[in-house]
Amino acid sequence: MTDPASSLEELTAQRDQARKDHADLVARGLKLDLTRGKPSPKQLDLSDALLDMGGPAVGADGTDLRNYGGLNGLRELREIFSEGLQVPTDQLLAAGNSSLELMHDAIVFALLQGVPGGERRWADEPEIAFLCPVPGYDRHFGVCEKLGIEMITVPMTSEGPDMDAVERLVAEDSRIKGIWCVPKYSNPDGTIYSDETVRRLAAMTTAAPDFRVFWDNAYAVHHLTETEHEIADLLSLCAEHGNPDRAFVFGSTSKITYAGAGVSFFGSSQANVDWWLASTAKRSIGPNKVNQLQHVRLLRDAEGLREHMRNHAALIRPKFEAVDKILGSELGETGLASWSKPEGGYFINLEVPEGCAKAVVAKAGEAGIAMTPAGATHPYGEDPTDSVIRIAPTYPELPDVEAATQALATCVRLVATEKLLADEQG
Amino acid sequence: MTDPASSLEELTAQRDQARKDHADLVARGLKLDLTRGKPSPKQLDLSDALLDMGGPAVGADGTDLRNYGGLNGLRELREIFSEGLQVPTDQLLAAGNSSLELMHDAIVFALLQGVPGGERRWADEPEIAFLCPVPGYDRHFGVCEKLGIEMITVPMTSEGPDMDAVERLVAEDSRIKGIWCVPKYSNPDGTIYSDETVRRLAAMTTAAPDFRVFWDNAYAVHHLTETEHEIADLLSLCAEHGNPDRAFVFGSTSKITYAGAGVSFFGSSQANVDWWLASTAKRSIGPNKVNQLQHVRLLRDAEGLREHMRNHAALIRPKFEAVDKILGSELGETGLASWSKPEGGYFINLEVPEGCAKAVVAKAGEAGIAMTPAGATHPYGEDPTDSVIRIAPTYPELPDVEAATQALATCVRLVATEKLLADEQG
Numbered sequence: 124m125t126d127p128a129s130s131l132e133e134l135t136a137q138r139d140q141a142r143k144d145h146a147d148l149v150a151r152g153l154k155l156d157l158t159r160g161k162p163s164p165k166q167l168d169l170s171d172a173l174l175d176m177g178g179p180a181v182g183a184d185g186t187d188l189r190n191y192g193g194l195n196g197l198r199e200l201r202e203i204f205s206e207g208l209q210v211p212t213d214q215l216l217a218a219g220n221s222s223l224e225l226m227h228d229a230i231v232f233a234l235l236q237g238v239p240g241g242e243r244r245w246a247d248e249p250e251i252a253f254l255c256p257v258p259g260y261d262r263h264f265g266v267c268e269k270l271g272i273e274m275i276t277v278p279m280t281s282e283g284p285d286m287d288a289v290e291r292l293v294a295e296d297s298r299i300k301g302i303w304c305v306p307k308y309s310n311p312d313g314t315i316y317s318d319e320t321v322r323r324l325a326a327m328t329t330a331a332p333d334f335r336v337f338w339d340n341a342y343a344v345h346h347l348t349e350t351e352h353e354i355a356d357l358l359s360l361c362a363e364h365g366n367p368d369r370a371f372v373f374g375s376t377s378k379i380t381y382a383g384a385g386v387s388f389f390g391s392s393q394a395n396v397d398w399w400l401a402s403t404a405k406r407s408i409g410p411n412k413v414n415q416l417q418h419v420r421l422l423r424d425a426e427g428l429r430e431h432m433r434n435h436a437a438l439i440r441p442k443f444e445a446v447d448k449i450l451g452s453e454l455g456e457t458g459l460a461s462w463s464k465p466e467g468g469y470f471i472n473l474e475v476p477e478g479c480a481k482a483v484v485a486k487a488g489e490a491g492i493a494m495t496p497a498g499a500t501h502p503y504g505e506d507p508t509d510s511v512i513r514i515a516p517t518y519p520e521l522p523d524v525e526a527a528t529q530a531l532a533t534c535v536r537l538v539a540t541e542k543l544l545a546d547e548q549g
Numbered sequence: 550m551t552d553p554a555s556s557l558e559e560l561t562a563q564r565d566q567a568r569k570d571h572a573d574l575v576a577r578g579l580k581l582d583l584t585r586g587k588p589s590p591k592q593l594d595l596s597d598a599l600l601d602m603g604g605p606a607v608g609a610d611g612t613d614l615r616n617y618g619g620l621n622g623l624r625e626l627r628e629i630f631s632e633g634l635q636v637p638t639d640q641l642l643a644a645g646n647s648s649l650e651l652m653h654d655a656i657v658f659a660l661l662q663g664v665p666g667g668e669r670r671w672a673d674e675p676e677i678a679f680l681c682p683v684p685g686y687d688r689h690f691g692v693c694e695k696l697g698i699e700m701i702t703v704p705m706t707s708e709g710p711d712m713d714a715v716e717r718l719v720a721e722d723s724r725i726k727g728i729w730c731v732p733k734y735s736n737p738d739g740t741i742y743s744d745e746t747v748r749r750l751a752a753m754t755t756a757a758p759d760f761r762v763f764w765d766n767a768y769a770v771h772h773l774t775e776t777e778h779e780i781a782d783l784l785s786l787c788a789e790h791g792n793p794d795r796a797f798v799f800g801s802t803s804k805i806t807y808a809g810a811g812v813s814f815f816g817s818s819q820a821n822v823d824w825w826l827a828s829t830a831k832r833s834i835g836p837n838k839v840n841q842l843q844h845v846r847l848l849r850d851a852e853g854l855r856e857h858m859r860n861h862a863a864l865i866r867p868k869f870e871a872v873d874k875i876l877g878s879e880l881g882e883t884g885l886a887s888w889s890k891p892e893g894g895y896f897i898n899l900e901v902p903e904g905c906a907k908a909v910v911a912k913a914g915e916a917g918i919a920m921t922p923a924g925a926t927h928p929y930g931e932d933p934t935d936s937v938i939r940i941a942p943t944y945p946e947l948p949d950v951e952a953a954t955q956a957l958a959t960c961v962r963l964v965a966t967e968k969l970l971a972d973e974q975g
Contacts, residue, residue, distance in 0.1 A: 174602035191809050192809065193809070223834055235660065269831040383838050408803065412809050412810065413599070
């Protein structure tokens with residue numbers, strides 16, 4: 124045990140140093156951005172073959188892809204993604220440029236039409252709720268908030284959502300119609316769901332007969348290391364456990380090809396796919412099949428996709444390594460913070476002492492470092508512990524990632540030491 | 550007045566000839582399709598520059614269009630379509646590949662969020678209805694049917710919907726929240742709304758405070774003749790008459806560039822645009838801006854668009870002329886049918902004697918001519934007079950259009966003479 128007086132003295136010195144460092148930082152007038160999980164221009168360059176079709180827009184079956192139709196999306200593209208998304212090609216649909224749209228629309232269709240196995244439309248239920256593992260993805264929560272769906276948080280563990288909590292809640296509360304999951308390299312903490320977590324999600328008893336797992340497999344093939352992590356196959360497990368219609372699987376190429384001009388995927392049981400097609404048939408004239416063919420020509424096959432993703436990893440792994448190294452050297456010995464070391468995905472999750480996250484983000488802002496608002500990882504933007512900060516290192520160039528992380532670490536030192544001193548004196 | 554006996558004799562002879570002609574037709578084993586308003590491959594060829602961007606995907610303002618964002622759509626594309634759609638660029642959004650999706654989603658947002666000026670969400674109203682001018686577009690009716698919205702028909706006149714009926718209904722029935730309009734070269738009858746019709750739509754008193762005109766200006770620039778017909782500016786007229794939020798304007802390039810890979814547009818008052826963006830911001834990561842830029846490079850400006858549409862007209866006008874000519878020579882003297890002579894758009898509306906349309910389509914089917922199902926021009930697929938047949942001549946090659954029209958005329962002669970004889974004898 125350290126001597127309290129010397130500890131206080133040391134903390135004061137650390138705080139003073141942090142204040143000086145922060146003042147220097149502000150004086151430097153940086154302008155850096157670690158807010159959003161966007162691919163960098165160099166990553167986008169990997170897909171520039173999309174800009175030139177290099178031949179007529181004719182599908183493998185001879186269809187003129189320029190015209191109307193083809194609600195399921197291009198079969199040859201669905202074949203490429205079947206393996207990575209763990210959905211049989213026949214049960215996988217390829218759609219527009221955003222899987223967020225598909226998730227939103229899945230809830231809209233459920234609200235206005237109901238889903239297979241449901242006793243009524245979700246809009247006709249007195250109340251609806253979704254389980255939200257936290258920290259999680261702000262846009263999932265935004266969809267719920269917009270559509271008037273209550274959000275019930277469950278904590279994330281190193282194996283995925285706390286399944287004891289999930290099982291208890293879904294068994295007793297029939298208002299709970301769904302759970303948001305990013306099962307591989309989760310946003311923001313990089314968690315890979317364990318096989319047991321996936322099995323329990325598939326097997327658990329739910330009070331709502333029309334409960335759905337919203338399986339946003341956004342980072343299915345987005346490995347940062349040479350280990351291409353696999354997760355258990357939710358769709359098959361649901362069928363095995365007598366809940367064949369439980370899983371809605373989503374995926375997209377937004378972080379594979381072009382973030383704004385990619386292709387999204389929906390996969391599920393045949394009954395759910397038929398339900399989806401019946402709803403979209405009244406809405407859509409079919410997806411942009413020309414863009415889908417361009418994706419086929421770029422990626423070729425599942426092996427081509429794997430190679431393409433290795434090229435992404437080569438570009439972004441140094442950025443993740445830099446963040447980890449700088450946080451380690453700046454904060455590793457201080458005990459002021461901990462952070463995730465993801466092996467895939469787009470984010471590093473930084474945990475600071477309780478009550479410090481908002482202040483750290485504010486101090487970073489003063490120094491010209493834009494961070495995702497603290498709290499964004501929680502429903503309604505409210506992190507009850509105010510301790511989670513999401514770092515998105517992919518977009519800026521490496522030197523900027525380094526400078527921004529260094530600056531962020533300074534802000535953590537400043538806010539955390541001030542907090543600790545205030546606690547000591549309070 | 551003709552002698553009844555000789556008239557009956559003549560009719561019998563006509564019927565016998567039609568029977569023989571139909572039998573010959575069936576024996577020929579044709580396989581032709583006049584069902585859907587699809588551009589032909591040669592029309593699609595006009596836009597094949599879309600397949601090669603011919604340069605980096607960078608917007609006029611320097612934005613990297615490959616990445617996320619840009620919910621409003623590409624400004625330079627909205628500028629091109631502002632004139633044709635009669636919407637100021639700032640109030641015009643460019644979206645995905647289907648305006649049908651936008652119309653569907655406008656109703657979904659209204660159901661789940663309400664619209665500006667409304668007292669509650671449409672989903673919370675006991676009942677909702679839309680006015681459906683008939684004949685009209687089957688997919689409009691399909692959206693209503695899917696979303697549980699009652700459809701109330703009003704007849705079309707040569708100047709647009711029967712405005713006496715429209716004004717009376719919307720004034721007295723607060724369930725009526727909208728009206729479907731295809732104001733220029735309407736589907737299927739090619740009607741151009743008169744200035745007075747547009748003014749009355751803008752000015753009329755509606756019992757529902759949140760009534761909307763769904764202005765599907767699908768054929769805004771799709772002229773078949775050298776006369777580029779103009780219609781009155783609904784959006785401005787709504788503002789002038791104190792109903793600034795009444796108009797939802799929709800458009801798309803589906804029949805300008807690629808039917809399956811074009812761009813759609815939504816235009817309205819600033820309040821409605823803000824409402825739209827607030828809803829889509831939770832759903833979308835922005836539209837496919839790369840495709841939008843490709844459209845800018847293809848069409849260049851409003852004059853480039855006009856020239857492009859003249860090239861379409863040169864390809865399809867001969868098909869419309871052939872239908873008109875053949876119907877004229879086969880049916881013109883018989884009094885058995887009348888049909889529209891559109892100066893734009895994609896359809897010819899054929900009216901046959903009451904109770905004959907389904908039978909004509911069935912007889913055409915026997916002879917290998919696929920026609921849009923009779924009744925598709927009416928809500929729930931039910932044409933109460935069973936007299937309307939929609940002809941879509943753009944997709945097949947000219948000789949096929951000719952052969953199919955000839956065959957169709959034979960079927961009209963057969964069914965109509967049989968009907969008349971049955972009436973005589975009944």
